[in-house]
Amino acid sequence: xxxxxxxxxxxxxxxxxxxxxFTAVQPLDLTVPQGSFxxxxxxxxxxxxxxxxxxxxxxxxxxxxxxLGDRDVTDLPPYKRPVNTVFQSYALFPHLDIFxxxxxxxxxxxxxxxxxxxxxxxxxxxLGDKAHRKPHQxxxxxxxxxxxxxxxxxxxxxxxxxxxxxxxxxxxxxxxxLELKRIQTEVGITFVHxxxxxxxxxTMADQVAVMNGGRVEQLGAxxxxxxxxxxxxxxxxxxxxxxxxxEVAATGTDVVVTAGGAKLRLPxxxxxxxxxxxxxxxxxxxxxxxxxTHADDADSIAAxxxxxxxxxxxxxxxxxxxxxxxxxxxxxxxxxxxxxxxxDTRLVPGAEVVLHWNPAHTFGLDADQDIDAGTEEAA
Ligand code: ATP
Numbered sequence: 001x002x003x004x005x006x007x008x009x010x011x012x013x014x015x016x017x018x019x020x021x022f023t024a025v026q027p028l029d030l031t032v033p034q035g036s037f038x039x040x041x042x043x044x045x046x047x048x049x050x051x052x053x054x055x056x057x058x059x060x061x062x063x064x065x066x067x068l069g070d071r072d073v074t075d076l077p078p079y080k081r082p083v084n085t086v087f088q089s090y091a092l093f094p095h096l097d098i099f100x101x102x103x104x105x106x107x108x109x110x111x112x113x114x115x116x117x118x119x120x121x122x123x124x125x126x127l128g129d130k131a132h133r134k135p136h137q138x139x140x141x142x143x144x145x146x147x148x149x150x151x152x153x154x155x156x157x158x159x160x161x162x163x164x165x166x167x168x169x170x171x172x173x174x175x176x177x178l179e180l181k182r183i184q185t186e187v188g189i190t191f192v193h194x195x196x197x198x199x200x201x202x203t204m205a206d207q208v209a210v211m212n213g214g215r216v217e218q219l220g221a222x223x224x225x226x227x228x229x230x231x232x233x234x235x236x237x238x239x240x241x242x243x244x245x246x247e248v249a250a251t252g253t254d255v256v257v258t259a260g261g262a263k264l265r266l267p268x269x270x271x272x273x274x275x276x277x278x279x280x281x282x283x284x285x286x287x288x289x290x291x292x293t294h295a296d297d298a299d300s301i302a303a304x305x306x307x308x309x310x311x312x313x314x315x316x317x318x319x320x321x322x323x324x325x326x327x328x329x330x331x332x333x334x335x336x337x338x339x340x341x342x343x344d345t346r347l348v349p350g351a352e353v354v355l356h357w358n359p360a361h362t363f364g365l366d367a368d369q370d371i372d373a374g375t376e377e378a379a
Contacts, residue, residue, distance in 0.1 A: 009190040015064035039201035042211035084151035088166040092135040099131040105154040121149040161193040237374035260329030266362035280367035287335040289361040295352035305356040
């Protein structure tokens with residue numbers, strides 16, 4: 001991602017927002033590529049809604065410039081910006097039927113023949129057969145689709161979505177995530193989506209900006225953020241990470257570290273900087289990358305894998321997988337997710353186990369950070 005002027009539909013240059021002495025958004029440079037689905041992801045209060053509202057023109061930035069395409073819109077009122085916003089509360093007109101709700105923007109602009117455009121929009125959101133219902137006769141998910149159709153019919157350059165699925169139950173949320181992604185792909189308009197739900201951001205977005213304390217901690221494609229977190233906040237907020245305090249023992253193509261008496265390896269290019277011997281590091285590995293073997297069978301583990309010993313403290317069966325919590329010299333509360341294929345019945349609380357994984361799946365982080373940043377406990 002660059003901050004150059006080209007190719008971006010939304011470009012924020014040095015944008016910040018302060019309320020008195022409190023800074024809600026630190027000076028921020030951000031380019032949203034044209035036609036992409038972009039998510040601003042973070043916990044409550046991190047500044048994501050304020051950032052979105054500055055793009056919409058609903059909030060004046062304290063410093064900086066908002067560009068839409070090549071146009072500086074910083075001083076334009078919301079209604080003069082080529083953007084539309086869909087909010088969590090659908091804000092449909094209750095007395096108008098679905099057709100008239102969607103036609104609203106066209107009628108306001110004096111467009112006479114609205115039938116074809118409204119029909120196309122309702123087809124896009126798969127509500128063609130509900131045109132003459134009133135909003136209260138639709139489900140929450142259907143109402144939100146009407147809100148999307150009502151915004152898209154204005155052909156905005158950018159569609160802003162502020163927690164649009166927040167009011168829906170989990171199953172409907174999942175359906176609507178796929179539905180919104182389909183709509184975005186079909187219309188090709190840039191979507192900027194604000195959410196606190198990391199799974200939602202990863203499901204839908206091409207690019208995710210993870211925000212924390214008014215700053216963007218890291219920006220990238222979902223898989224890249226997940227596999228290569230650069231901060232403990234991102235490692236813990238996006239899914240779950242096992243972070244182990246370690247010290248560098250040897251360097252080379254692989255870096256060797258000691259952690260709780262164990263020697264672990266990780267690729268040098270997954271370490272921050274070029275850490276020398278004696279440097280403190282946090283080494284991370286995702287729970288699904290780890291295999292569990294009962295200590296009695298430790299000899300069967302292939303050579304060359306990273307291994308850590310421990311005792312099972314807790315297990316939870318969640319259908320598709322079993323989640324284990326393991327305490328040991330490398331750290332307490334290590335998490336392992338094993339698919340439920342062939343379960344070893346000896347893997348119960350109290351059992352001595354070996355955790356092992358491919359060293360290539362290990363990442364390194366600066367030890368100079370809060371190891372718990374971004375976890376639920378830290379929230
Ligand atoms: P949420 O998901 O809860 O909406 P958010 O990440 O979207 O959170 P913002 O709404 O952007 O966060 O708010 C960022 C910070 O700015 C919060 O600490 C909030 O209390 C503060 N804030 C927002 N609006 C105002 C205001 N008008 N006056 C003072 N402080 C404000």
